[in-house]
Each structure stands twice: as structure tokens, then as C-alpha cells.
Amino acid sequence: MTDPSPPAPSPEIRTAQRWNIVWVVPILAILIGGWLIYQNVSSVGPVARVRFDTADGIAAGKTEVRCRSVRVGTVEEVELAPDLNSVLVHIRMDPHAENLLRRGSRFWVVRPRVSGTDISGLGTLITGAYIEMEPGTSPEPWTKFRGRETPPTTNRSIPGLRFTLNADDAGSLTAGSPIYYLGFEVGRIETRKLDLAQNRVVYEAFIKENYRSLVTESTRFWNTSGIDISAGADGFRVRTPSFQAMVSGGISFGLPDGLPPGKAATDDAVFTLFPDESSARSSTFNPSLRFLLLFNQSVRGLVKDAPVEFRGIRIGRVADISFNYLPSSLDQRIPVLIEIDPALLRSETANNLSNIESTFLSDAVANGLRASLKTGSYLTGALFVDLDYYEDSPPAELGTIGELTTVPTVSSGFAQLEAKLSAILEKFQQLPLDETLTKFTTAADESAKTIAEARNTLKEIESVAQSAREILDDPQFKAIPGDLRKTLDQLNTSIASIGPNGPMQGDLLRTLDELRASLRSIKTLTNSLEEKPNSLLFGRESSGNPTPRAPRGR
Amino acid sequence: MTPPRAIHRAIASCHTCGLASPVSLGKCPRCHSTLHLRKSNSIQRTLAFLIAASALYIPANILPIMVVAEFGDVLASTILEGVAIFWRKGDYPIALVIFIASILIPVLKIIALFWLCAAASGKVHPSPAALGRVYWITELVGRWSMVDVFVVAVLVALVQLGALMTITPGPAALAFAGVVVFTMFAAMSFDPRLLWDRLESLEKTKTSGNPPAP
Structure with missing residues (x-):
């Protein structure tokens, strides 16, 4: 044991150690705990x-x-x-x-x-x-x-062109209906709304970013839903889109021919949705040239938008048919307003037409340019306006009614048909009918003679028949059947003598019996000869028991 | 009179091998560990660990300890929610076990250690019998508080059935493990002999009338 002197105060020094490294632990613990809580709280979103x-x-x-x-x-x-x-x-x-x-x-x-x-x-x-x-x-x-009940078709964050389409009729187009370009799906309809104030349907459409450049200011949109059957001056047309578009509706768009594309469309642009392709394409007409036609015939079958053609090439359309263009109610002619698109003409012609000073049109009329109504389809009776040169037409001149120039017209269609009919009738009249008729009468006379001769022949035939009847009526001729019957009776009796009960049959049977008996005796003779050929010389041996033998050859 | 105490003779028990030798040697003659009369900075360390445990006790209880994903149905529950779920299901024993092991024992242990630290530093003056019992209980129950962490660890390892059912540990599991570890460290670093030193000095002051040594 060491001495008990207390060196105890030595540990007291350590109590003076105020700060110990161990305090790092609670600080760390607090930091970790705080971080855990913070992380958990901050991981809770709004x-x-x-x-x-x-x-x-x-x-x-x-x-x-x-x-x-x-x-x-x-x-x-x-x-x-x-x-x-x-x-x-x-x-x-x-x-x-x-x-x-x-x-x-x-x-x-x-x-x-x-x-x-x-x-x-x-x-x-x-x-x-x-x-x-x-x-x-x-x-x-x-x-x-x-929350929405139906998903929006296109995410708004997807880049692309978003614009508005106005249509008169919704048809079968709904949200999600595809938009085609040359039959290729490039976008979709996002929503459709009914605009009650404007009385139309408003679609929000979306075109994918890749195809954004296809839509320009001049682009025309049309509905391709369902099957489109139309009958017009061009005849019947049946158009069917893709099956999907037929079921769910669809929109196509394109640039009308000959139209500059213009600037690229911007977001929120507004387009018109045409009911079909032809109306979309015809909507490109820039009807800067308007003429009035006055027809002296029925215009039944001529409708608005009917084509105006020059020798079969479409240059415009019928803009309106109304009496309002005529100042006087006494005028019986039917005014038809046509619009001609100069873009469809040669630029030179177009310039001449639009220039009032130019004598181009009046020269043309002097050369016989006339407008006429022609039947585009005999099935539907649809008419169109045809411009052509009629060299034999009566001379006419350009006129003006109000601000509009009138182009002279010629009757056509049924009116022309009537004229042709009368021409045909006239030709009928000129035919040599009398001469033909006299020929007919001489021919008839000749035939009457022939008939008389035929009648004589018939009479002769009748007399022949008469003489035949006389022969038949002769009593000797009538006795022939009785004689015939007698002959038959005699024949019968002679046949009966040959029959089974007749005398000839009995004789025959007897003769046959005798023949059979003699044949039998010949047989016994041949048998005995076979047995004993010498019996012919020595006579028959009368043994008490003749042994029966089976005949040979059996 | 009380029997003589080692501290008065400056005899220290080796922390490592338990050999009693004079502290003046500096090192244990047997295992050459440093000799201390008492665990150095015992109360300070214990307090530090207790504070760390308390700090972690808060996230351990308010954050989900276990995340159960069953058929895509994700359910994250804290310890108290787990107790409530078992209680509502009628599994009262399990609910009680979880409640005692995960909530009651750590809290009690932390409170008890705080109280012992206070007693060791002379802030409170309980009876020696109470001190002894509290210290014994602290030592006894402390090891059981790890049950919850074990449960989570075992479930996480076992229940990995892909889409059917998956259990993953929540952030509270880490915090709770920290609580348990730190309370164990606190209990380890607490030197109960300080209690009796304090008691003795208290008795001395009672007899001598002098204030207790700092």
C-alpha cells in the first residue's frame, strides 16, 4: 500500500476543462436531426x-x-x-x-x-x-x-401552330379530328365551340411544329368528313377520305393553284373552314371583273357558283342571279352576274379586260363573242355559262347597265334545241311525200290483183274437195268395211284349227309319242350292243340277275 | 465511520483491466492503459450524449420510421402511428411492446440519466437508495430500447417482394438508432462513483458544516 497522503486534488484540474471535444456530438446530433426534419418538411409540396x-x-x-x-x-x-x-x-x-x-x-x-x-x-x-x-x-x-373530364388532345407545351378555324357547320368534326395535308396527318382539332353571337362553329386547331411552314396566309382549309357526293355541271363526284376521317371527321388544307403562298401563318390566325374542297379552291377567285349577262330564256338549272367557261376552260363563276340588276321592270330578260378571275386569263387579256379604255372586249363581241347557257349535265340539268364565238350570230354590242358591262348573249340550251327541232320539221316538210304516196297506191293496186288470182286458186281447190266428197259418198265405197270383216272371220276359223284345241294339234301330239317310243327302243338296243357287242351274232345271254350299270359318259 | 475509499488513497481502478493501482503511476502496470481516478469529464460527456440523444429523439418520433409499399399503396408511418395501428387492430401486446420499447424506455432513460447527472453535480439531493435503484434500472432497460431498430432492420431485410410488398426504412429509423446509441454512450460515460463522491461530500458538509467541494 502506498502512503495515504492525498494527492487527490490532481483530478480537480480536469474539472477546469470547460470545453470538451465530446460537445461536438450533440451539435452534430442537433444538426442531423434538424436536417432530417427540414428535409422531411421541405419534401412536402403545396x-x-x-x-x-x-x-x-x-x-x-x-x-x-x-x-x-x-x-x-x-x-x-x-x-x-x-x-x-x-x-x-x-x-x-x-x-x-x-x-x-x-x-x-x-x-x-x-x-x-x-x-x-x-x-x-x-x-x-x-x-x-x-x-x-x-x-x-x-x-x-x-x-x-x-378538372377536365376529357383529356386535351394536344399538350399546350408541345410546339406547333395553333390557330382558329371558323365554319358554318360542325359536321362530324370533333375535338381530336385529324388535319391532313396531302392525306398525311399533320395536326389535330383541339376544341370546338359554338359561337352563338356569330352563329358559327369555332375550332381551335393545332399543327405540329414540323409542318408549321405548310400553313400560310393563303392556305385554304376544307372539311373532308364523310363521303362527299356532289352533282353539278361537272357531273357526279364522289370523294371518300381515309377511313379514320370518314369515322371521326377530318380537315384537309392546301394551297390553291396559282396562288402565292404569302407569309407564314402566325399563332392565333383565323381561317375559314370550307365545307368541301371545291368550294375551298373556288374561294381563291379574285372576282375583279364582273359582267352582266341578260338571257332571254329560262335560267332554271343555273345556280350561284356555276362555272363560267370559255370553250371549256373555266375562267370564272356565276356570282348572282337577280332581277335587281335591271333598272326597268318591263325588261323580261334574266340578269346573270358573272365574275371572271383575271388570274385565270392570260395577263395580256386580263389587262385588256380590266382597262375600260381598251376596245378588246368590244372587238371580241364584234367578232361574235357571245355568252350562252349550256347544259353541263343532262342528268341533273345543271347549266353553266359558256363564252364562245358565234360567227353567224346577229350583230350585237356591249352595253352598260349601271356600272356593269353587259355582254350580249345567244339563246342556247333548250332554246337552241327548239330551233334545231323546227329545222328538222322544216326538212320533213321538204320531203317528196306526194310522189311516194302515188308509188304506194300503184303498189297497192298490184297487190289487189295478186289477191284476186289467189282467190281463183282457192276456188279450184274447193272444187277438188267437192269431187273427193262425192267419191266418199258412193255406197260401194261404204260396203268395203263389211267385206273386210267377213274375210277376217274366215281367217279366224282357219287359225282356230291350228290352235291347242284344234284337230291338227292332236295329230301332232300322237306322232310325237310314237317317235319317243321308237327312240327309247333304239336306246335299249344300243345299250345291249355296247354291253355285249357279240349279242348281235349270238343273241342275248339270259342271265338271271343283270347287274345294273351306270351309263357311261355321265 | 465509513471504510476507507480508494479515491482518498489515490488508487485508481484501471478502466481496461480493472487492476487497482496508484494513480501516480500514470499508466496501468498491467495493461498500460492510462489511469484515472474517475472517468474523465464524465458528467460533461454524459450530458453531451444526452443532449444529442434528445435532439435526435424529436425527428425519431415525428418522421416516418418505416415505409410500407403494398401493391403500389405506399404507407409511411411514424412510431406512434404504428402503435396506433396495432392498437386499433387489437394487437394490444405488440402495441404495448412497441410503445414501451420505442417511446417509454428512451424517454425514461434520458430523464433518468439527466437526473443522475444532476445528482452527481449536486443539483438535486435524492436518497442513496433512490439513486441506486434508478442507476440499476437505467442499466437494465437501456439495452432493450434497440428493439425497434432491430425490428425495422429485420423487416427491411426480409420484406422485399418487389411490387407486392416492400418495406424501406424511413428517416426516423436513423434518428432513432442515434437516440439509442447516444443513450448507451451516455450511460457508458456516466461514472456512478461520482454519485457516491457527491454523497460523501454531502455527508461531510453535514458533519463539518463546510460547503461541498466544487
């Missing part, structure tokens, strides 16, 4: 409240919210809205997705959907529905949204 019509397929705590199929949050709670007509879905956004909640963000439920154009959301059959969202374009934060 809550968005979305109102849906129904919570079908949405489960609290389970249903995900996705943006372009990337998870950005989950449904935290589903509750019935106070008005009981909808449901409020509380969506807890992931913290990194906070900025997706903007004004204009769109939410919709992705469920399996089958429509005429596509099938989507089949994956949700297994995984369950999820909510897809699309952030709005406005940077303003927003937390209350109205």
Missing part, C-alpha cells in the same frame, strides 16, 4: 385542390399525379364538395413540382378510353387511373383548379 365531376378511379394516398407521365404528386384526400355535385381532390404536389401549379394548369383523369380515332390509357386498366396535369403558361401561382 396542396392543389382540383374539382372533378366524379372521383371514379381516384384513391386517396394512392392515385398519382403526373406531368408528361412523370410523377409530380399524389392525391392526398378526396372529399365531396359542399354542393354535393362534384368532388374535391386534394393533390399533394412533390416539392420540386411546386412551380407546376400555375394559373391555367389543366388536370384530367387518365382512364382507358376508346374513341373513333384512338384508344388511350389502356395501361391504367392494370395500374389504376392517374391524374395527368399540364402546367399553364401563366407564371402566376394558383392552387384551385377545375
Whole structure:
């Protein structure tokens, strides 16, 4: 044992150590704990409240919210809205997705959907529905949204051209209907709305970015839905688009021939949707030249937009048919206003036509240029206006009514037909009918003679028949059947003597019996000779028991 | 009179091999460990570990300890939620075990150690019997508080059934493990002999009337 002197104060020194390295541990612990809490709290994003019509397929705590199929949050709670007509879905956004909640963000439920154009959301059959969202374009934060029941067809963030189409009739076009260019799908209709104020249908259309340049200021859009059957002056036309467009409707667009494309269309541009391709193409007419035609005949079958042709080449259309163009009500002629597109003429001609000073048109009229109505289709009776030179037409001149120049017309169509008919009748009149008739009468006389001769021949035939009847009526001729019967009776009796009961039969039978007996005796003789050939010489040996023998040759 | 104490003779018990030798040697003659009369900075260390444990106890209880993904249905639950789930299901024993092992014991242990530290530094003056019992209980129950971490560790390792069911540890599991480890460190670094030193000096002051040594 060491001495008990207390060197105890030595440990006291250590108590003076105020700060120990061990204090790093609680500081670290606090930091770690604080970090854990902060991370957890900060990992909780904001809550968005979305109102849906129904919570079908949405489960609290389970249903995900996705943006372009990337998870950005989950449904935290589903509750019935106070008005009981909808449901409020509380969506807890992931913290990194906070900025997706903007004004204009769109939410919709992705469920399996089958429509005429596509099938989507089949994956949700297994995984369950999820909510897809699309952030709005406005940077303003927003937390209350109205959920959509149908998915928007195109994400607004997808680059492309978005413009408006105005149509008179919706037809079968709906949201999602494709837009074709040369039959190739380049875009879709996004929405359709009824504009009650303007009484038309307004579509929002989308063209993919790649095809943006196809749409220019001059582009014309037309409806290609369904089967288009039209009957006009061109005859019948049947046009069928692709099957999809037939089912779901579709829009085509293109640039009319000969039209400069113009500037590229901008977003929010407005176009007109034409009901069919021909109207879209004819809409390019720039009707700068207008003429009035006065017809002295019925214009039934001539409609607005009917073609105006020059020797079969279309140069314009009928703009209007109305009496209003005539100043006087006494005039019985029918005014038809036509429009001619100078772009369809040679530029020289067009210049001459548009120049009032020019004598081009009056010269042409002097040379016989006339307008006439012609039947485009005999089936439908549709008429069109034809411009042509008629050299034999009565002289006429250009006129003016109001500001409009009138081009002289000639009757045509049925009026021409009438004229031709009368010409034919005239020719009939000129035929040598009398001469022909006299020839006919002489011929008839000759035939009458022939008939008289024929009658004589008939009389002779009659007398021959008479003499034959006399022969038949002779009593000797009539006795012939009685003689015949007698002869037959004699024949009968002679045949009966030969018959089975006749005397000849009995004689024959007897003769046959005798013949059979003599044949038998010859047989016994030959037998005995065979047995004993010497019996012919020595006589028959009368043994008591003759042995029976089977005849040979059996 | 009390029997003579080692501290008065400057005899230290080796922390490593337990050999009693004079502290003036500096090093244990047997295992050459440094000799201390008492664990150095015991109360300070214990307090530091206790504070660390307390700091971690907060995230351990408010953050999810276990994330169960079942058929795509993800359920993250804290310790208290887990207790509530088992209680509602009617598994009262399991709920009680979890509650006692995960909430009650760590709290009690931390409180007990704080109290012992206070007693060792002379802030409170409990009876020696109470001190002894509290210290014994602290040592006894302390090791069981790791049960929860074990449960999570075992479940995470076992239940990995892909899409059917997957269990992953939540952030609270780390914090809770920290709580348990730090309370164990605190209990380890606490030198109970300080309690009796304090008691003795208290008795001395009672007899001599002098204030206790700092």
C-alpha cells in the first residue's frame, strides 16, 4: 500500500476543462436531426385542390399525379364538395413540382378510353387511373383548379401552330379530328365551340411544329368528313377520305393553284373552314371583273357558283342571279352576274379586260363573242355559262347597265334545241311525200290483183274437195268395211284349227309319242350292243340277275 | 465511520483491466492503459450524449420510421402511428411492446440519466437508495430500447417482394438508432462513483458544516 497522503486534488484540474471535444456530438446530433426534419418538411409540396365531376378511379394516398407521365404528386384526400355535385381532390404536389401549379394548369383523369380515332390509357386498366396535369403558361401561382373530364388532345407545351378555324357547320368534326395535308396527318382539332353571337362553329386547331411552314396566309382549309357526293355541271363526284376521317371527321388544307403562298401563318390566325374542297379552291377567285349577262330564256338549272367557261376552260363563276340588276321592270330578260378571275386569263387579256379604255372586249363581241347557257349535265340539268364565238350570230354590242358591262348573249340550251327541232320539221316538210304516196297506191293496186288470182286458186281447190266428197259418198265405197270383216272371220276359223284345241294339234301330239317310243327302243338296243357287242351274232345271254350299270359318259 | 475509499488513497481502478493501482503511476502496470481516478469529464460527456440523444429523439418520433409499399399503396408511418395501428387492430401486446420499447424506455432513460447527472453535480439531493435503484434500472432497460431498430432492420431485410410488398426504412429509423446509441454512450460515460463522491461530500458538509467541494 502506498502512503495515504492525498494527492487527490490532481483530478480537480480536469474539472477546469470547460470545453470538451465530446460537445461536438450533440451539435452534430442537433444538426442531423434538424436536417432530417427540414428535409422531411421541405419534401412536402403545396396542396392543389382540383374539382372533378366524379372521383371514379381516384384513391386517396394512392392515385398519382403526373406531368408528361412523370410523377409530380399524389392525391392526398378526396372529399365531396359542399354542393354535393362534384368532388374535391386534394393533390399533394412533390416539392420540386411546386412551380407546376400555375394559373391555367389543366388536370384530367387518365382512364382507358376508346374513341373513333384512338384508344388511350389502356395501361391504367392494370395500374389504376392517374391524374395527368399540364402546367399553364401563366407564371402566376394558383392552387384551385377545375378538372377536365376529357383529356386535351394536344399538350399546350408541345410546339406547333395553333390557330382558329371558323365554319358554318360542325359536321362530324370533333375535338381530336385529324388535319391532313396531302392525306398525311399533320395536326389535330383541339376544341370546338359554338359561337352563338356569330352563329358559327369555332375550332381551335393545332399543327405540329414540323409542318408549321405548310400553313400560310393563303392556305385554304376544307372539311373532308364523310363521303362527299356532289352533282353539278361537272357531273357526279364522289370523294371518300381515309377511313379514320370518314369515322371521326377530318380537315384537309392546301394551297390553291396559282396562288402565292404569302407569309407564314402566325399563332392565333383565323381561317375559314370550307365545307368541301371545291368550294375551298373556288374561294381563291379574285372576282375583279364582273359582267352582266341578260338571257332571254329560262335560267332554271343555273345556280350561284356555276362555272363560267370559255370553250371549256373555266375562267370564272356565276356570282348572282337577280332581277335587281335591271333598272326597268318591263325588261323580261334574266340578269346573270358573272365574275371572271383575271388570274385565270392570260395577263395580256386580263389587262385588256380590266382597262375600260381598251376596245378588246368590244372587238371580241364584234367578232361574235357571245355568252350562252349550256347544259353541263343532262342528268341533273345543271347549266353553266359558256363564252364562245358565234360567227353567224346577229350583230350585237356591249352595253352598260349601271356600272356593269353587259355582254350580249345567244339563246342556247333548250332554246337552241327548239330551233334545231323546227329545222328538222322544216326538212320533213321538204320531203317528196306526194310522189311516194302515188308509188304506194300503184303498189297497192298490184297487190289487189295478186289477191284476186289467189282467190281463183282457192276456188279450184274447193272444187277438188267437192269431187273427193262425192267419191266418199258412193255406197260401194261404204260396203268395203263389211267385206273386210267377213274375210277376217274366215281367217279366224282357219287359225282356230291350228290352235291347242284344234284337230291338227292332236295329230301332232300322237306322232310325237310314237317317235319317243321308237327312240327309247333304239336306246335299249344300243345299250345291249355296247354291253355285249357279240349279242348281235349270238343273241342275248339270259342271265338271271343283270347287274345294273351306270351309263357311261355321265 | 465509513471504510476507507480508494479515491482518498489515490488508487485508481484501471478502466481496461480493472487492476487497482496508484494513480501516480500514470499508466496501468498491467495493461498500460492510462489511469484515472474517475472517468474523465464524465458528467460533461454524459450530458453531451444526452443532449444529442434528445435532439435526435424529436425527428425519431415525428418522421416516418418505416415505409410500407403494398401493391403500389405506399404507407409511411411514424412510431406512434404504428402503435396506433396495432392498437386499433387489437394487437394490444405488440402495441404495448412497441410503445414501451420505442417511446417509454428512451424517454425514461434520458430523464433518468439527466437526473443522475444532476445528482452527481449536486443539483438535486435524492436518497442513496433512490439513486441506486434508478442507476440499476437505467442499466437494465437501456439495452432493450434497440428493439425497434432491430425490428425495422429485420423487416427491411426480409420484406422485399418487389411490387407486392416492400418495406424501406424511413428517416426516423436513423434518428432513432442515434437516440439509442447516444443513450448507451451516455450511460457508458456516466461514472456512478461520482454519485457516491457527491454523497460523501454531502455527508461531510453535514458533519463539518463546510460547503461541498466544487
